[in-house]
Amino acid sequence: MGLDEDSLAYHREEPPGKLAISTTKPTNTQRDLSLAYSPGVAAPCLAIDDDPTKAYQYTAKGNLVGVVSNGSAVLGLGDIGAQASKPVMEGKGVLFKRFADIDVFDIELDETDVDAFVDAVAAMEPTFGGINLEDIAAPACFEIESRLRERMDIPVFHDDQHGTAIISGAALLNAADVVGKDLQDLDIVFSGAGASAIATARFYVSLGARKENITMCDSSGIITESRVDNGEINKFKQQFARDIQDGTLSDAMADSDVFVGLSAGGIVSQEMVRSMASDPIVFAMANPDPEIDYDAAKEAREDTVIMATGRSDYPNQVNNVLGFPFIFRGALDARATDINEPMMVAAAEALAELARKDVPDAVLKAYGDQPLQFGPEYIIPKPIDSRVLFEVSSAVAKAAIESGVSRNSLEIEPYREQLEARLGKSHEMMRIVLNKAKSDTQRIVLAEGDDDKMIRAAYQLEEQEIAEPVLIGDRGHISETALSLGLDFTPEIVDPGEESLEPYADRLYELRKRKGITQREANDLITDGNHLGSVMVEMGDADALLTGLTHHYPSALRPPLQVIGTAPDAEYAAGVYMLTFQNRVVFCADATVNQDPDEDVLAEIAQHTANLARRFNVSPRVAFLSYSDFGSVRTEGTRKPRLAAKQLQTNPSVDFPVDGEMQADTAVVEEILEGTYGFSELDGPANVLVFPNLEAGNIGYKLLQRLGGADAIGPMLVGMDKPVHVLQRGDEVADIVNLAGVAAVDAQDT
Numbered sequence: 001m002g003l004d005e006d007s008l009a010y011h012r013e014e015p016p017g018k019l020a021i022s023t024t025k026p027t028n029t030q031r032d033l034s035l036a037y038s039p040g041v042a043a044p045c046l047a048i049d050d051d052p053t054k055a056y057q058y059t060a061k062g063n064l065v066g067v068v069s070n071g072s073a074v075l076g077l078g079d080i081g082a083q084a085s086k087p088v089m090e091g092k093g094v095l096f097k098r099f100a101d102i103d104v105f106d107i108e109l110d111e112t113d114v115d116a117f118v119d120a121v122a123a124m125e126p127t128f129g130g131i132n133l134e135d136i137a138a139p140a141c142f143e144i145e146s147r148l149r150e151r152m153d154i155p156v157f158h159d160d161q162h163g164t165a166i167i168s169g170a171a172l173l174n175a176a177d178v179v180g181k182d183l184q185d186l187d188i189v190f191s192g193a194g195a196s197a198i199a200t201a202r203f204y205v206s207l208g209a210r211k212e213n214i215t216m217c218d219s220s221g222i223i224t225e226s227r228v229d230n231g232e233i234n235k236f237k238q239q240f241a242r243d244i245q246d247g248t249l250s251d252a253m254a255d256s257d258v259f260v261g262l263s264a265g266g267i268v269s270q271e272m273v274r275s276m277a278s279d280p281i282v283f284a285m286a287n288p289d290p291e292i293d294y295d296a297a298k299e300a301r302e303d304t305v306i307m308a309t310g311r312s313d314y315p316n317q318v319n320n321v322l323g324f325p326f327i328f329r330g331a332l333d334a335r336a337t338d339i340n341e342p343m344m345v346a347a348a349e350a351l352a353e354l355a356r357k358d359v360p361d362a363v364l365k366a367y368g369d370q371p372l373q374f375g376p377e378y379i380i381p382k383p384i385d386s387r388v389l390f391e392v393s394s395a396v397a398k399a400a401i402e403s404g405v406s407r408n409s410l411e412i413e414p415y416r417e418q419l420e421a422r423l424g425k426s427h428e429m430m431r432i433v434l435n436k437a438k439s440d441t442q443r444i445v446l447a448e449g450d451d452d453k454m455i456r457a458a459y460q461l462e463e464q465e466i467a468e469p470v471l472i473g474d475r476g477h478i479s480e481t482a483l484s485l486g487l488d489f490t491p492e493i494v495d496p497g498e499e500s501l502e503p504y505a506d507r508l509y510e511l512r513k514r515k516g517i518t519q520r521e522a523n524d525l526i527t528d529g530n531h532l533g534s535v536m537v538e539m540g541d542a543d544a545l546l547t548g549l550t551h552h553y554p555s556a557l558r559p560p561l562q563v564i565g566t567a568p569d570a571e572y573a574a575g576v577y578m579l580t581f582q583n584r585v586v587f588c589a590d591a592t593v594n595q596d597p598d599e600d601v602l603a604e605i606a607q608h609t610a611n612l613a614r615r616f617n618v619s620p621r622v623a624f625l626s627y628s629d630f631g632s633v634r635t636e637g638t639r640k641p642r643l644a645a646k647q648l649q650t651n652p653s654v655d656f657p658v659d660g661e662m663q664a665d666t667a668v669v670e671e672i673l674e675g676t677y678g679f680s681e682l683d684g685p686a687n688v689l690v691f692p693n694l695e696a697g698n699i700g701y702k703l704l705q706r707l708g709g710a711d712a713i714g715p716m717l718v719g720m721d722k723p724v725h726v727l728q729r730g731d732e733v734a735d736i737v738n739l740a741g742v743a744a745v746d747a748q749d750t
Helices: 004-013 029-036 042-050 052-058 083-100 114-122 140-151 158-178 195-207 223-230 249-253 270-274 294-301 326-331 339-353 359-367 387-401 414-419 425-439 452-463 475-484 502-515 521-524 531-537 552-564 599-615 636-649 664-668 672-674 694-707 734-749
Strands: 063-069 103-108 131-133 156-158 189-190 212-217 256-259 282-283 306-309 445-446 468-470 490-494 543-545 574-580 586-588 623-625 659-663 686-691 711-718 724-726
Touching: 004 029, 004 574, 042 052, 063 083, 083 103, 083 326, 083 387, 114 140, 131 140, 131 158, 131 189, 131 326, 131 623, 140 156, 140 158, 140 195, 156 158, 156 326, 158 195, 158 256, 158 282, 158 326, 158 339, 158 414, 189 195, 189 249, 195 212, 195 256, 195 339, 212 249, 223 256, 223 387, 282 294, 294 306, 326 339, 326 387, 339 387, 387 414, 414 425, 425 574, 425 711, 425 734, 445 531, 445 734, 452 734, 468 531, 468 686, 468 711, 502 521, 502 531, 502 552, 531 543, 531 552, 531 659, 543 552, 543 734, 552 724, 574 599, 574 694, 586 599, 586 694, 599 623, 599 636, 599 686, 599 711, 599 734, 623 636, 623 664, 636 659, 659 664, 664 672, 664 686, 711 724, 711 734
Parallel strands: 063 103, 063 131, 131 156, 189 212, 189 256, 256 282, 282 306, 445 468, 445 543, 468 490, 543 724, 586 686, 623 659, 623 686
Antiparallel strands: 574 586, 574 711
């Protein structure tokens, strides 16, 4: 099947279309329905009648955007009418929800009269928190947006005008930086003089470009004062008319620094690119075919050509989805009356700044592990980069507050954390720990410091002030790698090949001499990152250790167990995974260390895991799992979790509810606990699940992760005398940073 056939099949699959309405409150009982509708709904109605701003408190208005079009300029399809534009407007709604968790009603108005269109949209103000105008032909779109912004007290944004302006504006800021040119000195040529081109040119001026340096061309050539005098140019194009000689696009591009294409495919030749100034910036954004092909533009010259297009199969895609969802998110949360120029500038600057940061592994994998690093081939973030949400939306909200259009006073740092929580429960939980880590930074040894991921993690730990990283590895290699990755930092490095490790070797020998280790063997072993890092932590020269990224788990765990050992009140270490679901968090133990624990080990694992849960501000409720419920089956396998539960229940120092043995669904389903087993000690569904053995624990957490859609954080090692965490081979940079944060909080409590 071709793309068209695939798309038709996609859209007609039951249920047809791409959007649906879902309820956000319970509707299962008579009482639920009486609250949702009559008679209960009268109370919020009267409250809103008394104070209209209460609509944001009692209805979905504050998170609802109307995507409105008359279908007069749909994508590259032209004037296909309101009905035919509906698939596009539904698609816009999908993007709002997918990227910024904003709900959408798509509104297709069969109306081309400007007055009637404006009246219709303005009349819907009580319904929406904001209006996104879409695919409305110029010049009517200018008039419609301007009049609606004047009449309505909610944000109105025409994405076709401003979306490309903001995203390409971010690209322009970075492109100018890469080639070492000042924005105010750039000679900029536009091909196209429609809504998007005019709005983009205006926006470049807001960013710092000079209006007198912008030359705009339409299908008839350069827009000049003489053409204005001849009555050829409408009032919207006139603002960019120049008092220069008439000419063609080719004439305009000669010696220019920047080409901005918002016109038609294939109209720019390699010769025209060669005529531009040194290190030219070429934004060929016509879709689906750019004004000049990416490869053709790059091959036209031997110096640097920074190229951007609207296509996803080339670097530097100017994609409006980087803008509108996040701009509206910030505007809605600030309850702004408008999306003004300072808010749009803030969005562009936030995007530009984000492109300069290290790119998450999840983004790299999504793009085939191709290198993504700030430079000519990467001047705009990728749309799937989850950081765009809290970077751009918070910048927009801050600008709304500072420019006086906000009706909701937000504290920006807590707001950023709220935005991050929208990405999933795991982000919310880790933010708790990372904030704790920042309050008292600790020295974290990264044993495999030569690895690219460890170096990138160290950069993030230092940049975000989560911890003070110490990398073990070859100093030259680490420094060169950091430089090649574009990481501007000078990490602390312990190089076994350069530095005297005699004190550490002596300490290793002292600790292990009665375990079969000779002095010579200690001298050899101390050059290994795992052993060296373990001794550094044991001696107090560092506060915590991370290892295991390139080692098999048991071999990575062995040195810290031998050198650091378990805590004075602990006999056993255990591996715990935190699994986060949409509205629930569970801790699963033991998933990595103890193969066949007895009741004493199970009880100790439960206590360690309960303490870990509290570090995440979770009040532990512990369940010992089995295939039996409270003695329904009596075997050696069910006996151990049953005895472990009794051991903790009779321990006066245990201050959390605990019970077992019980089946997994009994532990996590409130109706089963309360209905069938009302005698249980648990006062709610368990959030600490202690598995009967390593096999069950490993199988269980992986099934929950894969089939239950949970995010997994871990394994977190508990029970050690000093903080040690063993990564899984292949973990991503985010995993390393998260575990380093956990280790830092552990160290604060040690």
